[in-house]
Amino acid sequence: MFVRNCWYVIAWDHEVPADALFTRTVLGEAILLYRTADGTITALRDRCCHRLAPLSKGRKEGDCVRCGYHGLLFDATGRCIEIPGAETVPAKARVQRYPVTVKNKWVFVWMGDPARADLALLPDNFSCDSPEWDYVPGYMHYETPQPLICDNLLDFSHLSYVHEKTLGGSTAIAQARAEIEAVPRGIRVTRKVHDVPPPPYYRAVRELAGNLDRWFIYDFVLPGTLLMHSGGRPIADAEGDMRRAVRLHSCQTVTPETETATHYFFQQSRRVEEGDHAIAEALYQSLLVAFEEDRAMITAQSRAIEADPAAPMMLLAMDAAVVRFRKLVAETVAAERVAATPSPIQPARDARSIA
Amino acid sequence: MFVRNCWYVIAWDHEVPADALFTRTVLGEAILLYRTADGTITALRDRCCHRLAPLSKGRKEGDCVRCGYHGLLFDATGRCIEIPGAETVPAKARVQRYPVTVKNKWVFVWMGDPARADLALLPDNFSCDSPEWDYVPGYMHYETPQPLICDNLLDFSHLSYVHEKTLGGSTAIAQARAEIEAVPRGIRVTRKVHDVPPPPYYRAVRELAGNLDRWFIYDFVLPGTLLMHSGGRPIADAEGDMRRAVRLHSCQTVTPETETATHYFFQQSRRVEEGDHAIAEALYQSLLVAFEEDRAMITAQSRAIEADPAAPMMLLAMDAAVVRFRKLVAETVAAERVAATPSPIQPARDARSIA
């Protein structure tokens, strides 16, 4: 059960080619992306309305896409405008179009009622496209349900154990208490850790001699997006003094491919004034190692759950953010269902109607 | 749901060795084929009646087959004639025998009531064994349901798109209107295309300078067999003048392995008087490329359907033959069910009884 009235990241902007078709599945629906002549991305259901062949097996013709099976031609709104051998095209011959937008290099699709697609609901992934921040874009595929990855991102106590030799470096992270507060469509988690050794991956950014005070401050918002300021500062330095600090900003989001598989888009940005792009490359390589650590653990956890789906988790104090976010998702899904229930007098609009 | 009172092609004649066991699954039933001393093929359920081990894991002993697990010996009628360590063999110790026949190099098994097996229902696959026709026999395996492949063969408009660079070569094929008429247990489809460039694969047969008139005339009969005359003639030549024409005959049939996988047997024959066997080899190689194009498209379509089995197809004018054949299958399956329903007075015979 996933929230539908939501923007989901379907791709990095650079993944969608200038003159070819791109397909990726979101919430179990294969979605075709391509660019019209002005570079704008269109998002259509990747399934011909005729015999259900994927349109991505066809070809782009100008601003249209032609099905590679029997040649139906669809325009960028999803309307069929040509059926080979037929003189007219039925009005119902069309494929679903999804609201789509690009913000700061992330391509978002709206998976719910198109009439409710609202750009104000986009997350503030500013560091993905800022002259002040520098990064290498990342993508991973998980063969696990998306909520398990949200859980992981909502509880950084795992840094001390999963990432002991990469992002963590101290059990003090797990021992620190995280502050949680509400933000629109999500929560803010603040975790500060005092007087700890620099984590191994900071070496990619700069040499650090002594212990640090570290901070992780992030919003985690629907449908599963983390927006985080983090960093570390020599303990001798004053709180506002960033001259010897490591300062990072990270944007990460997890998009369900299906009920059991997930797309993971991520970046960890460094300040441009602190060195050249090689630092961003080194950070990215460290992050890949760490995110493989996560994927190995979450995949093992997921297999254990599959083997015995009724096994209960035992939620602890450290799970406060997990519990709050799961509750938010459940309430949002429930509210969408209520809204989608037809009233006895006025029939509800078809939730699958075309944009 | 498949028609059962029907001959299904299980193998090419040359696939069944002279003195060894051969197994292939049809309609979900593993079937053992082997030849008795006179070369006749016998077809038995490939499953020992004792503990269900495949007989094909055993060995041929004269005209019998011995189970490789505990040594039960079955004769060519499926009767058990020896149980090691037992003095007598129970009469019920036998495996199902299927009516089997060979016609023009195709080995057919009858999957329904043996009492109704009727050689008159075999298709006229004459070019598979004719001094006038020459071909290379083909086989492919599909991981898709059989009806999707029937759909493909019933609508040649796909030649313009799936086979643009192989069998097609012109969008005029899709634009041409196919004539459909009834034949016993199937339909006849006639498609004529005027003044089009020769399709790329005709080069295997002969050099053709200008445009052609092309024709495709085929019967498509239960359970999924295509028998087709096709060809192309320079537009300047009179309709009966075949001197510069390409003339082909093709026999193709799709046999369900299970509900979700299919055997595809095919050949495309050329006239022997028009050149040597190298032409048939070249045609076969072209056909393999084209049939891979089909398999890639149909497999993609099948995966899209699996992901959302309730999605409706939107049938168009081009689907007239598809619709008529699907209706014929549905009616035939329904009629078999009615016939199999026991009357209140006289119990029906066991549909699975042994031949």
Next chain:
Amino acid sequence: MFVRNCWYVIAWDHEVPADALFTRTVLGEAILLYRTADGTITALRDRCCHRLAPLSKGRKEGDCVRCGYHGLLFDATGRCIEIPGAETVPAKARVQRYPVTVKNKWVFVWMGDPARADLALLPDNFSCDSPEWDYVPGYMHYETPQPLICDNLLDFSHLSYVHEKTLGGSTAIAQARAEIEAVPRGIRVTRKVHDVPPPPYYRAVRELAGNLDRWFIYDFVLPGTLLMHSGGRPIADAEGDMRRAVRLHSCQTVTPETETATHYFFQQSRRVEEGDHAIAEALYQSLLVAFEEDRAMITAQSRAIEADPAAPMMLLAMDAAVVRFRKLVAETVAAERVAATPSPIQPARDARSIA
């Protein structure tokens, strides 16, 4: 449906390392094994009670195991003794502990009610740890249900066919009549075969010129353990004269990994006074070949059953031991269920409660 109040072999003693974690699944439950400082093996559910990650992805710390996800620390009884960041540990924070014991190099876990774990129910696998017997320990994994492997071991008539060129060597084995008698929690099968050629694998033990009298005398006990004396003696020699005989003892046991996969632990021992360890190595290599023959046949049988689960087996005289053992399993499972049914007055204890 498996018997639960039973010792199942989970590993060979040498498989559990001195200072690391070992995991294997039994009856669908992943079980963590490790050794405490004194070498004793502890067996815990390999699943953290917190978010269900496998503890085997964590690490051993002294006599404890720390979860690699969020750092919970469990002692060798399964009790959680540390939750990072929490001052207290809830009493219910623990993982299931299984009774575990080692006897003659086999590590056994008790999968039922811990209060009923009874060392007297361990099988007499004496040759696994005896100065008089020498062997190489074996392990195979089957992708088939465990009962099909029990069936195989309960009916040695298959030696004549599956193992014609390895363990068998004569159809007389299948023709011999097996005597069956009851033993505690199982049956005893005695099969004697007169005046047959030595089986090919006896060559590993000694050169034998003429025919032999062979014997196979084994107990087959719950949950699926074979304990067998077997051998062969030149027909000219008197029954008690072992000077030119081959004498073997074998311990084999099949442990369900899940409903559809199985662990197979085995050894075939030779008398130490009859030669050096190279003989045991040669016997082991022969056995591997033969057990691959079994696995191929049982896997093929299992696939045939999966394709048509309702197909009935036709039990014959040779299946007497199969039928008796299957009946014993069914009765034992049924009796466990009756015992587990809560009475209307006194609620039954939780079958999944912690040891």
